[in-house]
Amino acid sequence: MSPHHLPGAPAIAAGALLACFFAFMPEDGRAADGRQIAAAKCATCHGNDGAGGEPDVPRIAGLQPAYLARQLKEFADGRRRNEDMAQLGAALSEDEIRAVAAWYGGRKMPAGSPGDPALAEAGRQIYEDGNGDPAVQPCASCHQPDGAGNARFPRLAGQQRPYVAKQLGEFKSGRRATDPQMADIARRLKPQEIRALAEYVGGL
Ligand code: HEC
Numbered sequence: 167m168s169p170h171h172l173p174g175a176p177a178i179a180a181g182a183l184l185a186c187f188f189a190f191m192p193e194d195g196r197a198a199d200g201r202q203i204a205a206a207k208c209a210t211c212h213g214n215d216g217a218g219g220e221p222d223v224p225r226i227a228g229l230q231p232a233y234l235a236r237q238l239k240e241f242a243d244g245r246r247r248n249e250d251m252a253q254l255g256a257a258l259s260e261d262e263i264r265a266v267a268a269w270y271g272g273r274k275m276p277a278g279s280p281g282d283p284a285l286a287e288a289g290r291q292i293y294e295d296g297n298g299d300p301a302v303q304p305c306a307s308c309h310q311p312d313g314a315g316n317a318r319f320p321r322l323a324g325q326q327r328p329y330v331a332k333q334l335g336e337f338k339s340g341r342r343a344t345d346p347q348m349a350d351i352a353r354r355l356k357p358q359e360i361r362a363l364a365e366y367v368g369g370l
């Protein structure tokens with residue numbers, strides 16, 4: 167092949183530009199489909215509808231999309247630590263994160279299941295009134311009296327109890343370093359109070 171059959175510099179530059187452009191598009195050029203991503207990458211653990219299965223896997227149905235998207239980024243950047251979720255979070259584009267967060271945010275969280283009544287009652291008191299430590303604001307003041315949460319504070323109602331207890335432990339130890347206020351509150355809760363709170367919110 168003689169040198170003048172090689173593509174010229176302008177053609178190479180145009181090709182590189184196009185390659186760059188397509189690298190930022192979803193593979194098929196359409197907007198990311200949250201339902202499809204959920205089925206392909208999330209459902210084995212969280213279910214297609216986000217209702218979860220295993221006790222240490224959170225239910226993510228009906229959580230606020232902005233909260234869900236933030237968690238995926240925090241797993242990816244290490245402020246929340248979980249091996250499975252870190253890899254998954256890092257593998258999703260901004261567009262895919264938005265789409266899958268909108269999908270799960272639009273599902274319905276299943277109602278809580280009844281738990282141990284005495285333990286749940288102890289949890290309700292702390293949830294509504296705090297534990298006597300003036301620095302422990304009632305959970306209800308942020309997460310809402312019915313635990314439904316809002317755009318800023320995640321829903322707790324109906325959440326898996328072992329997951330709730332594990333998160334409070336991780337705020338306490340600093341392993342989940344996402345929110346200084348939550349960390350300060352968790353540090354002031356005794357293990358028995360954490361169990362009671364998890365029992366209560368799991369039943370809301
Ligand atoms: C191999 C199992 C597994 C798969 C697959 C998985 N997750 Fe998770 N996910 C978990 C576990 C376990 C946790 C809890 C981590 C912890 O304890 O901090 C979690 C936590 C989360 C949270 C935080 C929820 C909260 O209440 O703060 C979100 C959001 C989430 N996953 C979304 C997803 C999405 C979206 C996908 C698919 C792209 C996915 N997960 C795939 C196991 C999985």
Ligand code: HEC
Nearest residue numbers: 303304305308318319320330333334344345347348351363
């Ligand atoms: C001042 C507001 C505030 C108060 C009071 C508060 N929280 Fe939170 N809580 C937050 C915020 C903000 C987050 C989300 C942190 C993040 O983005 O990682 C959170 C997250 C959580 C989570 C993790 C939820 C999930 O899906 O992973 C649990 C569990 C929790 N709080 C329980 C409690 C309990 C129990 C109390 C009462 C003892 C309480 N919180 C009081 C603001 C508050």
